[in-house]
Amino acid sequence: MVLDLDACINSLFQRQLLAESVIREICEKTKELLMSESNVVHIKAPVTVVGDIHGQFYDLLEIFKIGGYCPDTNYLFLGDYVDRGLYSVETMSILTCLKLRYPERVQLVRGNHESRAVTQTYGFYTECMKKYGSAQVWHYFTDLFDYLTLSVVIDNMIFCVHGGLSPSIHTIDQIKVMDRFREIPHEGPMADLVWSDPDPGREEFAVSPRGAGYTFGSLVVEKFLHENGMDHILRAHQLCMEGFQVLFDDQLSTVWSAPNYCYRCGNLASILEVGVEGERHFNVFEAAPENERPLAAESQRSVFSNGAPTGLYNNGTGTNAVGNGNGNNSNGGTGFLNSPGIDSAQDTIHYFL
Numbered sequence: 264m265v266l267d268l269d270a271c272i273n274s275l276f277q278r279q280l281l282a283e284s285v286i287r288e289i290c291e292k293t294k295e296l297l298m299s300e301s302n303v304v305h306i307k308a309p310v311t312v313v314g315d316i317h318g319q320f321y322d323l324l325e326i327f328k329i330g331g332y333c334p335d336t337n338y339l340f341l342g343d344y345v346d347r348g349l350y351s352v353e354t355m356s357i358l359t360c361l362k363l364r365y366p367e368r369v370q371l372v373r374g375n376h377e378s379r380a381v382t383q384t385y386g387f388y389t390e391c392m393k394k395y396g397s398a399q400v401w402h403y404f405t406d407l408f409d410y411l412t413l414s415v416v417i418d419n420m421i422f423c424v425h426g427g428l429s430p431s432i433h434t435i436d437q438i439k440v441m442d443r444f445r446e447i448p449h450e451g452p453m454a455d456l457v458w459s460d461p462d463p464g465r466e467e468f469a470v471s472p473r474g475a476g477y478t479f480g481s482l483v484v485e486k487f488l489h490e491n492g493m494d495h496i497l498r499a500h501q502l503c504m505e506g507f508q509v510l511f512d513d514q515l516s517t518v519w520s521a522p523n524y525c526y527r528c529g530n531l532a533s534i535l536e537v538g539v540e541g542e543r544h545f546n547v548f549e550a551a552p553e554n555e556r557p558l559a560a561e562s563q564r565s566v567f568s569n570g571a572p573t574g575l576y577n578n579g580t581g582t583n584a585v586g587n588g589n590g591n592n593s594n595g596g597t598g599f600l601n602s603p604g605i606d607s608a609q610d611t612i613h614y615f616l
């Protein structure tokens with residue numbers, strides 16, 4: 264079988280799922296490609312940077328409408344492609360195809376949700392079971408996650424990562440020698456890169472309320488930028504009601520690309536266009552109108568409700584920070600919207616403890 268990536272990309276744009284065997288082949292090829300990428304990929308502007316998408320496939324299509332299609336626009340995606348939204352499979356499928364088709368023009372950084380453990384709790388596993396009737400597709404994609412790079416540097420000036428900094432990483436060279444080809448560990452530098460958050464009220468590192476990674480303050484940012492000769496940190500990972508947030512005297516930006524997060528937070532989203540002179544422009548947008556129609560349809564099917572074949576999403580352990588137990592849709596029939604975890608827009612990892 265000859266893999267026709269353009270045909271795959273076209274059918275995904277038509278909202279059609281790829282066959283399981285095609286996903287397997289695409290993931291195998293993409294792993295080979297990613298294997299040769301550094302933990303720190305150096306790229307050049309212009310590039311359009313995208314934050315968390317979380318399975319909001321219709322909003323991703325909107326991003327291409329606003330930001331331009333591949334390969335006319337270079338894209339850097341900062342992770343958290345899956346979980347929460349209704350279309351993690353479609354989102355991951357199209358991003359993987361685009362990476363494989365245009366490897367130099369599309370960069371995919373790993374987020375804390377690109378993980379076997381997290382996707383079993385926040386929806387991707389259940390969605391794969393529901394759409395393909397087995398866990399194979401989930402296995403193909405989560406195996407691929409282990410190969411995603413951890414960071415990108417734009418024009419030797421902007422350090423890009425999903426979460427943030429780590430008390431055990433002082434130089435970018437230290438990231439380059441890490442062994443990233445593994446599940447995201449519970450702690451240590453690799454966990455910190457995908458889990459940490461800035462805290463404008465602090466100067467140093469502190470314990471994170473998420474239960475993984477750290478919060479880091481102004482002095483940490485200043486020191487990291489100075490020691491590495493960079494002038495900006497660009498990251499995602501945190502919901503911003505205005506779609507983006509700039510902190511620490513313009514030394515750090517958060518870009519958030521899931522509008523009306525979980526189809527109910529009412530927030531704006533943005534993509535960040537980095538120009539050839541290093542200029543940064545946030546392009547702010549609202550939720551795509553298409554979200555209304557499919558969401559109504561999905562509600563009838565109750566995608567992530569009690570009928571899901573795994574029970575993993577609604578595991579009702581009681582200690583689970585995102586679980587309210589048993590998936591009883593007390594509000595009736597809206598499936599994912601009533602699923603646990605949505606009450607808190609900020610993910611935590613307490614279920615590991």
Ligand SMILES: [Mn+2]
Pocket residue numbers: 315343374375376425457499500501
């Ligand atoms: Mn995240």
